[in-house]
Amino acid sequence: MATSSAALEDGVFKGRIIEGVADVTPTVINAMARAPNARLREVAEAFVRHMHAFAREVNLSEAEYDIGVDFLNRIGQATNDHHNEGILFADAIGFSTLVCLMNNGNQGATETAAALLGPFWRMNSPRTDNSGSIVRSPTPGPELFVSCAIKDAKGAPIAGVEVDVWQSSPVGLYENQDDTQADMNLRGKFVTDADGRFGFRSVKPAGYPVPTDGPVGDMLRAQKRHPYRPAHIHFLGFKPGYKTLITQVFVDDDEYLESDVVFGVTRHLVGDYRRHDNGAPPAAGVVAPWYTLDYTFVMEAGEAKLPVPPIK
Ligand SMILES: [Fe+2]
Numbered sequence: 001m002a003t004s005s006a007a008l009e010d011g012v013f014k015g016r017i018i019e020g021v022a023d024v025t026p027t028v029i030n031a032m033a034r035a036p037n038a039r040l041r042e043v044a045e046a047f048v049r050h051m052h053a054f055a056r057e058v059n060l061s062e063a064e065y066d067i068g069v070d071f072l073n074r075i076g077q078a079t080n081d082h083h084n085e086g087i088l089f090a091d092a093i094g095f096s097t098l099v100c101l102m103n104n105g106n107q108g109a110t111e112t113a114a115a116l117l118g119p120f121w122r123m124n125s126p127r128t129d130n131s132g133s134i135v136r137s138p139t140p141g142p143e144l145f146v147s148c149a150i151k152d153a154k155g156a157p158i159a160g161v162e163v164d165v166w167q168s169s170p171v172g173l174y175e176n177q178d179d180t181q182a183d184m185n186l187r188g189k190f191v192t193d194a195d196g197r198f199g200f201r202s203v204k205p206a207g208y209p210v211p212t213d214g215p216v217g218d219m220l221r222a223q224k225r226h227p228y229r230p231a232h233i234h235f236l237g238f239k240p241g242y243k244t245l246i247t248q249v250f251v252d253d254d255e256y257l258e259s260d261v262v263f264g265v266t267r268h269l270v271g272d273y274r275r276h277d278n279g280a281p282p283a284a285g286v287v288a289p290w291y292t293l294d295y296t297f298v299m300e301a302g303e304a305k306l307p308v309p310p311i312k
Contacts, residue, residue, distance in 0.1 A: 025052045071215050078214035082176055084119040084310035088216045091116055091262035101266075104243070104300070113297045115247045115264050119310045120174045121236060125164050128188035133201040134165060137182035141170025141203040143290040144273070145282045150196045150237055150245075150297045157196025158299055164189050164236040165200060172208030172231075176311060201283070204273065204291050207231040207256055220261065227261050230254035232269075235297065236306075243302030249295050271295050 016027055028048050035041045054060075060068075078085035090096045096116040105112030128134060146165075150158045166187045168174050175181040186205075190198040209227035212220060220227050231254050237245035248264055249271040250257060257265055277289050 025049060028052075071219075074215040081312040083211065083214075085211075085214045085216060087117070087119045087310050088210055088214075088262075089219075091118065091264075092210070092216050092220065094263040097263045100246075106300075112266075113245060113247050113268065113299075115266065115269055116262065117236075117246050117307055117310065118234060118248070118262070118264075120166060120176065121164065121234065121307070121309055122166070122176070122184075122187065122311060123306075123309045125166065125187040125189040126184050128190055128200060130190060130193060130197070131199050131201065132188070134167075134186050134188040135201070135203060136185040137180075139169050139181065139185060139203050141206075143286050144202045144204045144293065145199070145290065146202060146233070146293045146295075147199040148197065148235075148295050148297065150192050150198075150299055152242070153298060153300060157192075157194075158239060158242065159192055159194050159196055161192040161196070161198075161237045161239040161242070161299070162189060163192065163198055164238075165233060167202065167205040167233040168208050168231070170203050170206050172206040177211075202233075205231045205233055205251065207251075207254055210261055225261060226256075226259065228256045228259075229262060230256040230260055230265060232264075233271075233293075237297060237299055238304055238306060239299070240304045241301065242299040242304055244304050244306060245297060245299045246307065247297065249293065 015031065016023070018024055018027060025048065029045050032044050032048070033041065035044065055065075058064075075085045075089055087096065100114050100116050101112065104114035126136075148163075150161050150163070152158055164187070166174070169178065169181060169186060171178075173181070175183065175185040175187065186202060188200060190200065192198045207228050207230050210229060211217065212227045217227065231251035232248040234248050235245070236247075248269060250265055250269055251273045252270050253273070257270065271293050272295075274292050275289050276292065281288070281290060282292070
């Protein structure tokens, strides 16, 4: 009587009137069970089961439900071409790191060079010669000379990897957050040479607070959490035949290594940013102290696929 004609059309889906709280979850799962895509069925069903179980576990009130929906809406409203609050939220609850570690290092079985993408990667970083500088407008701070190798799982160098590099300035701002920096400052694209190496000249990055003027900031304040990330440089390595390597290398003397607001630090990703107070400078005009970083990445065999850029 009360069923819609759509519910009867193919004879598979039988809707029903909800008789009580126990009916809701199975009825919703039943309603979604006709999705032809098996993976969609699996993911959507588990999502609904866990969301409903979550509401039951905490005995969610209507006022709390309203806060949750408002929070979700505000994540969308805070997101634009220059800022991605959705990724920031996933990062700040450890979801990005969880998914990253589950999907890399032989599906989480072994150590991995991968880390979360974060919200600041941009497409089309300027192609820069090996050993060239990514400082594109005056950026005061200690100079940094980075030298990296990329190897495969057997230790053989991988030539021809396109590597995007991006980092914050010594005051902790990415160029897209800071009008005083040139477009694409502290960003660059390199290609590994025949020995699988690339390098560049930059300035030592600083740690920074994630943006706290949106709903994620409200969450951090309510949880008495600081908003800081330890200083790091981001790397994205791309070559057909290899799983795209998305990672960060952290500055080893940073006070927030053990309390990264987005849980991105693994032991493997703490770099040896070595301070030099004397000796021959690596280039003319370099004033002590300067820093060097040598780091070797391992790329796993797999599919080369670029992520969706979080910002434009
Ligand atoms: Fe970052």
